[in-house]
Amino acid sequence: MPFARAIDAEIHYEDSGGGGPVVLLGHEFLMDRTMFASQQAALTPEFRIVTWDARGHGRTRDEGLPFTYWTSARDVLTVLDQLGVRRAVIGGTSQGGFTALRTALLAPERVAALILISTEAHEPSERELENARRFLDKWYKNGPRPALAEHLAQWLIGEDAWYRAVWVKRWLSRDWHATEVAARCLLGRDSVLDRLPEITCPALVIHPTRSGVSRAHARELADGLPDVRYLEVEGARQTVNMTHPSVVNSAILEFLRDQAVSRALAHTR
Numbered sequence: 001m002p003f004a005r006a007i008d009a010e011i012h013y014e015d016s017g018g019g020g021p022v023v024l025l026g027h028e029f030l031m032d033r034t035m036f037a038s039q040q041a042a043l044t045p046e047f048r049i050v051t052w053d054a055r056g057h058g059r060t061r062d063e064g065l066p067f068t069y070w071t072s073a074r075d076v077l078t079v080l081d082q083l084g085v086r087r088a089v090i091g092g093t094s095q096g097g098f099t100a101l102r103t104a105l106l107a108p109e110r111v112a113a114l115i116l117i118s119t120e121a122h123e124p125s126e127r128e129l130e131n132a133r134r135f136l137d138k139w140y141k142n143g144p145r146p147a148l149a150e151h152l153a154q155w156l157i158g159e160d161a162w163y164r165a166v167w168v169k170r171w172l173s174r175d176w177h178a179t180e181v182a183a184r185c186l187l188g189r190d191s192v193l194d195r196l197p198e199i200t201c202p203a204l205v206i207h208p209t210r211s212g213v214s215r216a217h218a219r220e221l222a223d224g225l226p227d228v229r230y231l232e233v234e235g236a237r238q239t240v241n242m243t244h245p246s247v248v249n250s251a252i253l254e255f256l257r258d259q260a261v262s263r264a265l266a267h268t269r
Helices: 033-043 068-085 095-108 126-142 144-155 161-172 176-187 193-197 215-224 245-254 259-264
Strands: 003-005 009-015 022-028 046-051 088-093 111-117 203-206 228-234
Touching: 003 068, 003 245, 009 033, 009 068, 009 176, 022 033, 033 245, 046 068, 068 095, 068 176, 068 215, 088 095, 095 111, 095 193, 111 245, 126 176, 126 245, 144 161, 144 228, 193 215, 203 215, 203 245, 215 228, 228 245, 245 259
Parallel strands: 022 046, 022 088, 088 111, 111 203, 203 228
Antiparallel strands: 003 009, 009 046
């Protein structure tokens, strides 16, 4: 089982292997690297797909200490160093996108391109903070409850009953201390909106129209990036890469095969 060792954590990742350019993908809050199974199947072996578990999620081992998405960006660089990869496409869904943006700001020379799904550059809105705190208070007060987990699955996933059942089962068995620490990171994130012009690599922004990210925030993200493609997926929720894989995979493949991205990926090791 592969791990990349940070100072205070062991970051679990999965590597499809092969000689193609590296695409590293980070997952949504409360999920793990397995949410990218469809992308791994569709993009391999043309591309080498690396998926990883953030702190407080999946099989990553950490000490339960507070962290930020800047910490997670350094974890991304730790995984790349472990793989001996100099430059890669960095992407992710929601919090994976928060981390990808900060990786591009922290180490632009390591990021050939960005894939940003269901994400934004803003800090949390007051409404997001209020809704999240209300949900977490209910969960901590009464312990894991199927009805709350199902409500969360409906919000994140939508109508796909199979995916909802898979993730509800995982959430009900989670270590909720780890969830609390990860939630503090999510709800305490800073805005990087004003720094978007610093990110000059090509970027793909995919916005599902029924996600927790508003269309206005998705457009501000896209408009703030100098070299961007923007795609909306009508009616899709936050985990659009799982529930609408054909649309997402086609968009990612077209983006990765673009001449500008191909040139950026020409020397990735």
